Amino acid sequence: MTPQDYEFLRKILKERSGLDLSSDKQYLVESRLIPLARRVGLSGIGELVQKLKAGTEPLTSEVVEAMTTNETFFFRDKIPFDHLKEAVLPALVQARASRRALRIWCAASSTGQEPYSIAMCVKDVAALAGWRVEIVATDLSQDVLEKSKAGIYSQFEVQRGLPIQMLVKHFKQIGELWQLDADIRGMVQHRQLNLLQDFSHLGTFDLIFCRNVLIYFDQDTKVGIFERLSRLLESDGVLALGAAESVVGLSDAFKPYPERRGLYRPNTARAPRAGAGSVMPLRAVASATR
Amino acid sequence: MRTCLVVDDSSVIRKVARRILEGLDFQIIEAEDGEKALEACKRSLPDAILLDWNMPIMDGYEFLGNLRRMPGGDAPKVVFCTTENDVAHIARALHAGANEYIMKPFDKDIVTAKFQEVGLI
Ligand SMILES: C[S@@+](CC[C@H](N)C(=O)[O-])C[C@H]1O[C@@H](n2cnc3c(N)ncnc32)[C@H](O)[C@@H]1O
Numbered sequence: 001m002t003p004q005d006y007e008f009l010r011k012i013l014k015e016r017s018g019l020d021l022s023s024d025k026q027y028l029v030e031s032r033l034i035p036l037a038r039r040v041g042l043s044g045i046g047e048l049v050q051k052l053k054a055g056t057e058p059l060t061s062e063v064v065e066a067m068t069t070n071e072t073f074f075f076r077d078k079i080p081f082d083h084l085k086e087a088v089l090p091a092l093v094q095a096r097a098s099r100r101a102l103r104i105w106c107a108a109s110s111t112g113q114e115p116y117s118i119a120m121c122v123k124d125v126a127a128l129a130g131w132r133v134e135i136v137a138t139d140l141s142q143d144v145l146e147k148s149k150a151g152i153y154s155q156f157e158v159q160r161g162l163p164i165q166m167l168v169k170h171f172k173q174i175g176e177l178w179q180l181d182a183d184i185r186g187m188v189q190h191r192q193l194n195l196l197q198d199f200s201h202l203g204t205f206d207l208i209f210c211r212n213v214l215i216y217f218d219q220d221t222k223v224g225i226f227e228r229l230s231r232l233l234e235s236d237g238v239l240a241l242g243a244a245e246s247v248v249g250l251s252d253a254f255k256p257y258p259e260r261r262g263l264y265r266p267n268t269a270r271a272p273r274a275g276a277g278s279v280m281p282l283r284a285v286a287s288a289t290r
Numbered sequence: 291m292r293t294c295l296v297v298d299d300s301s302v303i304r305k306v307a308r309r310i311l312e313g314l315d316f317q318i319i320e321a322e323d324g325e326k327a328l329e330a331c332k333r334s335l336p337d338a339i340l341l342d343w344n345m346p347i348m349d350g351y352e353f354l355g356n357l358r359r360m361p362g363g364d365a366p367k368v369v370f371c372t373t374e375n376d377v378a379h380i381a382r383a384l385h386a387g388a389n390e391y392i393m394k395p396f397d398k399d400i401v402t403a404k405f406q407e408v409g410l411i
Contacts, residue, residue, distance in 0.1 A: 078406065155375065155393050159400045163407050164380060164391040173377055 001026055005049045009033070009063070012052065016064045017140055018196050020218040032066045065141045069216070072110040074162035075117045076211070077243050080262045084207075085121045087260065088238050092206055093127045095236055101132040105205045105232070107195060108213035109137035112148030112188070113157070116180055118209065119187040120166060136202065138193035145190045151180035195225055199232070206234050212242035219250065226251035230266050239264040292410065293334075295319045297327040297350065298342040298371070307340055307371070310398045314411060324348025328356055336366055338410055340401075341388075343372035343379070351386060358387045367408040371396060 006026055013019040021029070030045065037048040040059065052060055075081045092102060104122075106115040115137035122133050139145050158167055158178045171178040193199060195213065208229055214222050230253035233239060239254055240263055241247070247254045252270050257263035294316040296307045301322075308318045319336060321327035325348040327339070339357075343350040350370065357363045367389045372379070375393040383391055390404045405411045 073403075156397075156400070159393065159396075160403050164384065168377060168380055168384070176375075 001030060001045045005045055008049055008053070009045075012060065013064060013067055014218075016060065016196075017068060017194070018217040018221050019064075019067055020216060020221070029067070033063060036062060036066050065143060068141060070110045070141070070144050072113045072212070073157070073160040074113045074166075076114065076161060077262065078161070080211075080240050081117055081121055083260045083263060084118070084240075085124060088207065088263070089121065089125045089128065091236075093125070096206070100130070102128070102134070102207070103203065103205045104133070104135045104207040105202065105209070106135065106137045106188075107193075107208060107210040107229075109139050109145075109148060109190075110141075111144045111153075111157075112137065112151060112180075113153075113161070114209060114211065115148070115188045116151065116184055117161075118207075119184050120170060122187065123170075123184065133187065135188045136191065136205075137188050138191045138199075138202075140192070140194050142192055145192060148188075149185075149190050151185045153178050153180075196221070199228065202232065204232055204234055206237045207240070208233055208237070209240045211240060211245070214245050215242065223251050226253045230254060233266050235266055235268050237266065239266075291315060291317045292338065293317045293319060293336040294338040294340060295321060295327060295330055295336040295366075296340045297321045297324065297345070297353070298340075299323060299345040300342075303342070303371075307401070310401050311340070313398070314402060314405060324350060324353030324356075327353050331357055331360065331363070331366075335362055338367045338369065338405070338408075340369050340371050340392075343370060343374045343383075351382065354383070354386050354388060367410055369404055369408065 006029065009029055010021050013021060033045055033048060037044055042048050042051065048063070052063065096102060104118060106118060109115045115135050119135055122128055137148060152174070155176055155178070158171065167178065170181050170184050172181065210229060214225065217225070226247055229239060238257060243262060247264055248256065252267055254264035255267045257265050292315070294311050296304050296311070296318055298304050298307070299322050304320050308320070311318055316338065319330055321330050323345045328348070341350040341354065350372065354368060357366070357368070364387070368387065369390040369392060370383050370388050371392040371394065373394045380391050389408045392400055392404055402411065
């Protein structure tokens with residue numbers, strides 16, 4: 001791959017998905033894009049870049065999706081889900097007693113293990129029976145959303161993080177595969193959404209899971225997303241980030257939830273900032289749509 | 291150091307399991323059938339047991355029943371590890387007092403996840 005081709009690919013990946021590749025990730029790009037190029041009948045990266053420059057939209061999306069990391073598992077890191085069941089949901093049960101409704105957003109839901117783990121937790125909180133609980137799962141990639149909707153997992157996938165009692169309780173076996181029961185699947189709505197673009201139309205949420213996606217973005221992009229997430233979260237709502245992610249040192253839109261690693265609350269005490277109510281288009285998006 | 295008894299009639303599986311569990315800081319004891327496993331438990335109860343189902347002499351299911359009736363036999367965390375990969379077997383195992391269940395084939399990620407699940411890591 002020529003340095004020019006690598007720079008071109010880095011630029012479109014940054015603009016389209018936020019993926020911030022350092023200058024030494026050629027091997028990663030090659031390992032993911034050479035197979036893609038061959039599949040669509042091109043000889044290699046050089047031809048692929050030529051085609052992209054000519055501007056074929058479906059191919060660009062394929063390239064962007066091929067470069068995203070979709071790895072996920074049920075009840076990832078365990079502790080955030082224990083907190084969810086034992087502290088966060090019970091507190092919301094109290095706070096929303098008159099509304100009897102909750103809205104939860106899983107903002108990079110991949111193949112569904114995360115939103116469905118949330119759904120299983122919700123199901124386990126007896127006080128939420130009869131409530132209107134909306135779980136909105138969004139991702140950039142249409143492919144992972146399709147897999148998520150089907151709710152069908154391999155034997156390997158159901159053994160990473162999912163307690164055996166949950167497997168027996170909520171899944172049906174189909175040969176070597178396992179399908180999540182329709183009642184849990186029905187709790188989750190799926191939508192395609194790019195976090196770089198405006199998402200204010202989703203409305204406000206009591207709980208936002210945005211885990212293991214911001215790690216791929218550069219600082220400015222992260223800060224902008226924290227800012228926009230904070231506008232969608234109720235003042236007593238909770239944001240969950242991945243184990244390697246934090247707002248600390250980046251944004252004062254949220255502050256860590258005491259004693260609960262990985263969870264954050266809106267920082268209601270901070271000074272209101274100029275233009276905070278309007279949608280601030282991210283630099284990356286602005287250049288992508290130019 | 292915590293101890294784990296690995297019960298399987300296949301020496302290859304025992305070797306693979308040993309390597310994974312030693313990597314998770316367990317001290318390993320091996321047994322090739324349920325009867326030998328029960329003898330090992332009478333000598334000293336391990337913290338965890340990785341247990342195959344189908345074995346000659348005494349199978350894993352019968353072993354588990356015997357273990358849970360022993361004095362102190364409710365303490366070890368028992369993780370089945372078997373090719374019996376259907377819901378009926380899983381339900382029977384849980385009913386008999388198994389704590390977790392691994393469907394073969396397995397790898398390090400699965401063993402780690404399951405041992406975390408039962409609170410041993
Ligand atoms: C590593 S997975 C994380 C899945 C899950 N949240 C978890 O923690 O296990 C990252 C997901 O983010 C998605 N993604 C990457 N860039 C995105 C963007 N700009 N907007 C929305 N989703 C994006 C990818 O498609 C992928 O499914």
